[in-house]
Amino acid sequence: xxxxxxxxxxFLTQLxxxxxxxxxxxxxxxxxxxxxxxxxxxxxxxxxxxxxxxQTLAFxxxxxxxxxxxxxxxxxxxxxxxxIDAIELLQGGVITNVYPLKGNEAVLxxxxxxxxxxxxxxxxxxxxxxxxxxxxxxxxxGGAGFVSRIPIFKNNKLWGFSAALIKLSTLLDAAGIDTSxxxxxxxxxxxxxxxxxxxxxFLRNNNSFKKEYSIPVEIPNGEWRLYIIxxxxxxFSGIxxxxxxGFILAATGxxxxxxxxxxxxxLNQLVQEKTLQLQASEKNYRITLERIADAFVALDTNWCxxxxxxxxxxxxxxxPKNIIGKNIWTVFPDGAGQPFYQAYHKAMELQQYIYIxxxxxxxxxxxxxxxxxxxxxxxxxxxxxxxxxxxxxxxQQSNERFQLISRATNDALWEWNFETSxxxxxETHQQLFGLTMADPVPGENxxxxxxxxxxxxxxxxxxxxxxxxxxxxxxxxxxxxxxxNQYRFIYDRCYIxxxxxxxxLRMVGSMMDITEQxxxxxxxxxxxxxxxxxxxxxxxxREEERIRIAREIHDDLGQQLTAIKMGIVWxxxxxxxxxxxxxxxxxxxxxxxxxxxxxxxxxxxxxxTGILDNYGLIEALEWQGxxxxxxxxxxxxxxxxxxTVKAEExxxxxxxRIFQEALTNITKYAHASQVxxxxxxxxxxxxxxxxxxxxxxxxxxxxSKNSFGVLGMRERVAALNGSFNLESSVGNxxxxxxxxxx
Numbered sequence: 009x010x011x012x013x014x015x016x017x018x019f020l021t022q023l024x025x026x027x028x029x030x031x032x033x034x035x036x037x038x039x040x041x042x043x044x045x046x047x048x049x050x051x052x053x054x055x056x057x058x059x060x061x062x063q064t065l066a067f068x069x070x071x072x073x074x075x076x077x078x079x080x081x082x083x084x085x086x087x088x089x090x091x092i093d094a095i096e097l098l099q100g101g102v103i104t105n106v107y108p109l110k111g112n113e114a115v116l117x118x119x120x121x122x123x124x125x126x127x128x129x130x131x132x133x134x135x136x137x138x139x140x141x142x143x144x145x146x147x148x149x150g151g152a153g154f155v156s157r158i159p160i161f162k163n164n165k166l167w168g169f170s171a172a173l174i175k176l177s178t179l180l181d182a183a184g185i186d187t188s189x190x191x192x193x194x195x196x197x198x199x200x201x202x203x204x205x206x207x208x209x210f211l212r213n214n215n216s217f218k219k220e221y222s223i224p225v226e227i228p229n230g231e232w233r234l235y236i237i238x239x240x241x242x243x244f245s246g247i248x249x250x251x252x253x254g255f256i257l258a259a260t261g262x263x264x265x266x267x268x269x270x271x272x273x274x275l276n277q278l279v280q281e282k283t284l285q286l287q288a289s290e291k292n293y294r295i296t297l298e299r300i301a302d303a304f305v306a307l308d309t310n311w312c313x314x315x316x317x318x319x320x321x322x323x324x325x326x327x328p329k330n331i332i333g334k335n336i337w338t339v340f341p342d343g344a345g346q347p348f349y350q351a352y353h354k355a356m357e358l359q360q361y362i363y364i365x366x367x368x369x370x371x372x373x374x375x376x377x378x379x380x381x382x383x384x385x386x387x388x389x390x391x392x393x394x395x396x397x398x399x400x401x402x403x404q405q406s407n408e409r410f411q412l413i414s415r416a417t418n419d420a421l422w423e424w425n426f427e428t429s430x431x432x433x434x435e436t437h438q439q440l441f442g443l444t445m446a447d448p449v450p451g452e453n454x455x456x457x458x459x460x461x462x463x464x465x466x467x468x469x470x471x472x473x474x475x476x477x478x479x480x481x482x483x484x485x486x487x488x489x490x491x492x493n494q495y496r497f498i499y500d501r502c503y504i505x506x507x508x509x510x511x512x513l514r515m516v517g518s519m520m521d522i523t524e525q526x527x528x529x530x531x532x533x534x535x536x537x538x539x540x541x542x543x544x545x546x547x548x549x550r551e552e553e554r555i556r557i558a559r560e561i562h563d564d565l566g567q568q569l570t571a572i573k574m575g576i577v578w579x580x581x582x583x584x585x586x587x588x589x590x591x592x593x594x595x596x597x598x599x600x601x602x603x604x605x606x607x608x609x610x611x612x613x614x615x616x617t618g619i620l621d622n623y624g625l626i627e628a629l630e631w632q633g634x635x636x637x638x639x640x641x642x643x644x645x646x647x648x649x650x651x652t653v654k655a656e657e658x659x660x661x662x663x664x665r666i667f668q669e670a671l672t673n674i675t676k677y678a679h680a681s682q683v684x685x686x687x688x689x690x691x692x693x694x695x696x697x698x699x700x701x702x703x704x705x706x707x708x709x710x711x712s713k714n715s716f717g718v719l720g721m722r723e724r725v726a727a728l729n730g731s732f733n734l735e736s737s738v739g740n741x742x743x744x745x746x747x748x749x750x
Contacts, residue, residue: 018255025251043193044236050183057089058156058172059139064641065095065170066158074105082107089172091182093153096171101130104168112173114149126155133157134166144176144210152176176210185211196235207233303375303390309356311336314385323375323390348377352388355381365393367508405514408505420519422449426512440519442491460487460495475512480504482515485522496523573601625653625660629667629687636671642680648687655694659748662724663687663696669717670698670744678702678742694750699743704736 064085068075074097075081082095086107094112097105101121106112120130129142143154153175160167185195197210303320307313312335316328324340331339343349348366355362362379374397378389420437424430431449441450441458459467463486474482482502487495502517580594620628626648633644655663667685674680680702688695710718718734721744725732730748 021253021255021257022251040193040236047183047185047195047236051179054091054174054179054182055141055156057091058141058154058174061085061089061092061095061172062139062156062158062170065097066160069097069160069167069170070162074099078105079107079109091174091178092172093175093178094173096155096169096173098130098157098169098171100166100168101127103171112149118148129155130157130169133159133169137161143174147173147175154179180211193236198233198235304388305336305390306385306387307336307352308385309383311352313339320390323392351377351379352386355379356386359383365397367397405505408516422517422519424452424515426514437519440488440490458489460489463487474502474504475515478506478510480506482517488519496521497526498522569601569604573598573605576601620660620664625655625663626687628660628664629685632664632667632671633685636675636683640675642674642683644683644685646685646687649689653687653689653694655750659694659728659750662728662730662748663694663746666696666721666724666744666746667698669721673717674700674702674742677705680741689750692749693747695745695747697743697745699741701741704738704740704742706738707734707736710734 065081068081078097082105085095086092095107096103096115098120101119103115103118103120106115109116121127126145126148129140129145132142133140137159139156139158141154141156144152145155147153153173155171155173157169157171159169185197186193195211198207199210303323304315304317305313305320306315312333313331316324316326316331318328321328321331326339337344337349346366347364351362351364359381361381363377364379365374365376367374373392373394375390376393378391380387380389420440421434422437423432431451433449435445438445438447438449441454443450456464456468467484467486470484471482480503482504484500486498486500488498490496499520499522500517501520502515504512505514505516506512576594576597580591580598583590583594585591629648630646633646636642637644653660671683674683678700680700683698683700685698686696722732725746725748728748730746733745734742735745736742
């Protein structure tokens with residue numbers, strides 16, 4: 009038998025050892041998978057930034073030509089797109105512009121289409137007519153790196169390329185790839201050569217990569233593959249120790265089993281002696297429990313009765329002999345979910361003594377429960393405390409009355425006992441009705457009759473609803489007729505005391521005269537209305553001043569600039585071609601005049617958008633949306649009615665200015681990838697909304713910060729008697745909805 013126990017235990021411990029080995033192997037694989045996925049996402053981010061920079065530069069060249077301030081544009085692209093080392097512009101195949109210039113001087117004037125070692129990427133971009141990233145290649149300025157290009161076509165002919173340079177070291181740092189072999193993992197990047205079909209590796213690494221784990225990294229011109237292996241493989245020292253420990257445990261268990269087998273007679277003798285002692289102790293214990301005046305029951309771990317004394321049988325109206333072995337929750341099914349049910353289970357769970365007081369509705373009696381748990385079950389002593397609880401409840405009711413009265417000091421206090429229909433009121437309460445303390449307290453009908461007819465039915469319904477609900481507080485305001493027949497505003501706060509079933513027993517309250525407060529609130533509302541009118545007036549003045557300034561700029565400065573340009577053009581034509589310096593200076597002056605005209609038009613649009621006056625609100629909103637998308641590359645979907653919206657000038661201006669302010673905030677703070685906006689008209693209102701899917705924010709911050717932009721939008725709408733609603737939360741974007749009467 010001992011040998012059998014030894015081999016069984018040995019088999020079990022070695023099985024656990026093998027399972028431990030499998031778990032450790034699976035954990036290593038998951039760690040490698042997670043690391044590979046993270047590195048893949050970082051590589052894709054680098055590629056996305058490269059695509060964004062080259063696409064933006066190509067768009068600028070196609071629309072506006074080569075910018076005179078190329079360095080400024082390139083700097084903005086580098087600031088907006090991380091992990092890019094340089095921005096290049098190629099006309100034909102020749103690199104004409106590069107930023108930053110320092111360290112990249114060698115590439116200026118270099119024709120990539122004539123270089124056999126570097127032209128393949130440019131040729132592939134031309135064939136695809138789209139984004140193509142080549143590399144790693146040996147860079148002209150030194151080192152290795154990747155060059156992403158987008159061909160630029162004008163009139164279906166190749167004009168040149170927009171290009172972004174990423175050094176190999178930059179790519180590795182961005183992806184978090186450590187090539188020093190000092191970390192927990194070794195990495196290798198590879199791609200399939202589209203010409204040869206062979207796999208080419210990017211990194212120098214002495215490790216033998218047997219494709220322990222690989223993950224694809226998608227790029228527009230093929231696929232990179234990331235290889236990763238763990239530097240620290242599964243060690244067998246811990247497994248060997250665990251196996252050795254299992255063998256020792258099995259040997260110890262076998263010796264223990266052998267010892268047990270050798271001692272059966274002695275153990276049987278000890279069991280018999282202890283059994284006799286327990287039987288004698290149990291007999292004395294039962295005699296003692298029958299003598300006590302309190303009820304006592306004992307339950308095993310399955311909640312079955314193991315003992316019940318005669319006092320408990322008397323309380324529960326059952327024979328203790330017939331209850332033994334039965335489940336308490338079967339005998340008393342209504343007890344499940346009651347406080348004592350929860351207390352019994354909690355005591356067994358925590359193995360701690362618990363004391364509770366419980367009201368048994370069926371017997372209308374109170375009992376205190378002393379619950380003593382043990383690993384074998386639970387013992388409960390119960391004592392009838394009904395008389396004590398009634399005295400405590402009466403004292404509690406008296407204390408509650410005085411506590412509530414103390415809360416309502418200096419107000420009209422009253423109490424209504426639903427059980428006895430008794431009413432009580434203090435001196436101030438009696439004075440509200442023109443009575444003294446010697447007069448009877450007026451009843452509910454008298455109170456209802458003094459409520460203003462315009463408030464009476466609403467207050468009566470609210471009071472009835474509060475009494476039928478489970479709420480303990482009822483607060484309301486109403487107009488109340490005083491003894492001089494004048495109405496005053498009353499703030500009535502009531503406390504409802506209920507029994508255990510939730511039925512109302514008493515109502516205690518205080519009535520406070522808040523007429524002066526109401527007058528102050530009305531005065532504040534009047535001031536606010538005056539401020540809104542002033543705001544409306546200031547908005548009108550500002551828009552009129554914008555129109556006046558825009559008109560003067562258009563009629564005076566714009567015409568003067570045009571006249572000057574015409575004069576310069578005439579002079580330029582008259583100057584002989586041999587005077588190249590003068591011709592160049594005149595050409596520069598014309599360029600400056602054109603830029604001045606652009607600035608004037610931009611200023612005119614900011615002061616007063618002409619499209620709003622000439623074509624209406626819908627066209628103005630659609631134009632502003634297109635301008636926003638062209639500037640930020642964020643798509644804006646606008647839904648509006650097909651027919652012309654007939655909105656007065658102040659309403660149209662209000663909606664357009666709010667649209668502009670919202671788009672400005674989205675550009676600065678939202679980091680959104682999409683914006684939606686809509687305009688609808690009803691018979692009486694024009695409804696406008698704009699929403700983004702950006703970062704969002706906590707609207708509570710608007711209360712603590714000087715958010716003048718949002719405040720200005722809100723005041724614009726309020727000045728037109730409209731409604732303004734802003735909703736936002738962190739991570740869920742922001743939406744603005746306004747409604748203005750037509």
